[in-house]
Amino acid sequence: MGVNRQWRLARHPEPTEDIGFEHFELVESPIPTPDAGEFVVQTLALGTSPAQRSYISKSLSMHDKIAIGDVMRGRGVGVVTESRNSNYQTGEIVISSTGWQDFSIQAPALQNPNVLSIQKVVAPIFPLTMTLGILGAAGATAYFGLFDVGCLQAGDTVVVSAAAGGIGSVAGQIARIAGCRVIGIAGGPEKCQWITEGLGYDCAIDYKSESVGERLDELCPSGVDVFFDNVGGEILDSVLGRLALNARVVICGFIATDYREDLNQGPRNYKNLVRKRARMEGFFIFDYRHRFQEAEGRLRNWYEDGLLLNCEDVDDGLEQMPGTLGSLFTGGNKGIKLCRVSPDPG
Template sequence: MERNRQLRLARHIKEHEAVSLDLFNITEEDIPTPGEGQFLVKTEALGTSPAQRAYLMGRDSRFHPPLAIGEIMRGRGVGQVISSCHPDFTEGDMVACSTGWQYYSIQDGDQSKSPVKTLQKIHQPQTPHYLHLGTLGASGFAAYFGLLDVGRPVAGDVVVVSACAGGVGSLVAQIARLKGCRVIGIAGGPEKCAWIKDVIGVDEAIDYKAGDLADKLAQYCPDGINIYFDNVGGEILDLALKNMALKGRAIICGLISTEYEAVAPPGPRHYYNLIYKRARMEGFFVWDYFAEFEAAESDLMGWYKYGDLISTEKVYHGLESAPEALQSLFAGIAAGIKVIDLDR
């Protein structure tokens, strides 16, 4: 009889340590039974997110308490409701939610006490279902709301996207192109730059590891940057601020280059340019848009179905491959959105 298989945190990660299977204990338990107001989800696939490094570090992640040793690794997954004692969820429903790195999870349908709502019912499931963790899920929503609601692009805008070969970045670049913008993508290494040009369709690609980012930004954006979509922070954000156009918008999505450093680096030096360019820099949090996910999903799905938006999922296979998938995200090993198909 099948049992619930899990990856539990065996110890906290050290600074700059790679994410590996050694950090976890593999455990097995009986499949749990849902109580009143709960339902049981059989996970099909797991997503990855930079936020998971905070869990591995045992750090307070603002919306969750630190992950203790022995707990199941926290993470988002997509799966099917297979048994329910909740009036709003029935067997066969597809959901994306915080499943953790395990085969089965009990979900409490009541989100009223959660600081952020993350339990999402999928009304029009698309195959493969892991698309609802990436292109048609959290990555897609971050790209969609960050660019369209915070950035408010208009045709002809010059949009610069950092971590452009990553999950969110590769979707931002495509949506910006759909809106008639000129897109400059920043990525690490010649292979990723070729990929964002040939597959994602950016107008220009800049390899930030080549050492000429400042010159290339000035060359490709002679009239300045109208929208800078930032996934990385640090030096790249600073150079983008230096090159803002009048009334430019810097959208702060993430800061992966500095977020997990023990000592926070000095802040951007070029923020004075926000004054001279009457520009604005604004952060956003994708889960604040939870109530609008269904509308966004419908737009993303429409573009996806007509081939205007390509999905970039890079699929890893099996629960034990989850650490490798997450490591790939941090080390920038592969392009696209990293998901783990549990292959069950």
């Protein structure tokens, strides 16, 4: 009988604590066998999201909680290794809620409405990590956030926060492809150099060593048309104070304040939304699941045309997973943070 390694929750992190190995326990159990209607998936790669922190934190969140001793929830790409469901054949590639483990049971009839459904990868592109990254949820989040919520137009001045992170690195590239002027806010000189020289951002602001407000005044004298915000807090406030007429502020995430009740204050500069006839709107990528193919198609074309760089940052081995997730909160990632669990088939 084969072994299934699983990362299970060992304890909840405190709000000010970094996420790390001490919050999880690596356990070995038998590879599961499917009941009627189910199939088994071997995980090939796992994605990450800052939201995963809220699954394991004690505070209230919009996500279902994971109990101590449960396998950590996460979305991955994998291969079907055994099936008792005629719609899923052995060898097929799927994206699903695999969890942090080598093998998972997938039960299409019992899909949790709070997780994205099982998705077949009909035309795989390699490496398969791309199906979780630029061609997957990260790419789709950047795409719908910019076009549907941000109503992106050629010629717009676009600012992206966490610009060297997963969604930010795709958002900046899409805005550049769409003919916008793009300014990225990122932590540290290396990331700022990478987004300008590697990803084609026009300018970068290092929020760790520069005043974001002063730099925005220099770089955007006519104001910001679209702000794609992954961060919240002080950075959101700085940009709100510098909006152009009819600006669109796209609230994608708020990693700077999400887990810190003491920092979780509302924006001070929101009154500028009235003065500038601007709009601030949040969105949730699950609401776009019926349109993922549209995003994937356009992102794939841009990638194949050499316009969009596959900016992924991949750790190797399931045993790395707590550190892989933890790196999002310390700025340890450059691009879309993923973990390879097993080699791609073939």
